Amino acid sequence: MPQRTWSSTVVEHHRLRADLAVVRLVGDVVPFRPGQYVDISVPQNARLLRRLSPALPPSGDGKLEFHVKTVPGGWVSGSIVRDTMPGDTWQILDPRGEMSVDPGGPPVIMIAGGTGLAPMRSIILDLARTPNPPQVYLFFGGRTRRDLYAADMLWLLADDLPWLQPVPVVEDVSDDGPPDEWFDRLGVDIGFGDDHLIEGTLPDVVTSYGAFDRHQVLVCGSAAMVRSTRDRLIATGTPAESIQFDPY
Structure with missing residues (x-):
């Protein structure tokens, strides 16, 4: 075809x-x-x-x-x-990929590295159109806080959607990364303060909560991040068949 x-x-x-x-x-x-x-x-x-x-x-x-x-x-x-x-x-x-959420299903764990956030945002905004969305926990992360490029948007979105809980993750909270004229020009407040940020890698932080054996689990990011996160989730007890993933 x-x-x-x-x-x-x-x-x-x-x-x-x-x-x-x-x-x-x-x-x-x-x-x-x-x-x-x-x-x-x-x-x-x-x-x-x-x-x-x-x-x-x-x-x-x-x-x-x-x-x-x-x-x-x-x-x-x-x-x-x-x-x-x-x-x-x-x-x-042609659109491809099978990653999705059952709006009538169990709670959702979303794990997004970098711009792997994009499809998660699409799903979240679509769930907002449904009458009773499941609880969604969105782990999104990067190496430094500067990598949390959509944190301000997620902060506002969570304020409107009581079923959405964003969890910002950075590998080093003390590292602001190299100078970036575009970031400095925008002067955006990411919304999340130091008390909201969790330090560590996404695989480490997510699996520290234990097995997600009664959840819908979605992972999107670089191929290395997706592979590491999926392997760690399975090793921690999350059923492989519950994990949807998309290297981005």
């Missing part, structure tokens, strides 16, 4: 960090499910595809949002972060 393609036009490009941007588009209605990912083609490198997860649930008006982080040697991700302009046309290819 030939692969389907949809077109979408960039309407906003927000540089949040030297290596990270949020891109918003409007165009064709792409029939994806919250938690899925798509391959995209951008005009800066049209022949190379980049896999991204929408950070918003599907909408009838064709709105899309992607969180893009530069990866070492990543020609497409780097050009998206640096060079994307309003008016650029992106090609969106």
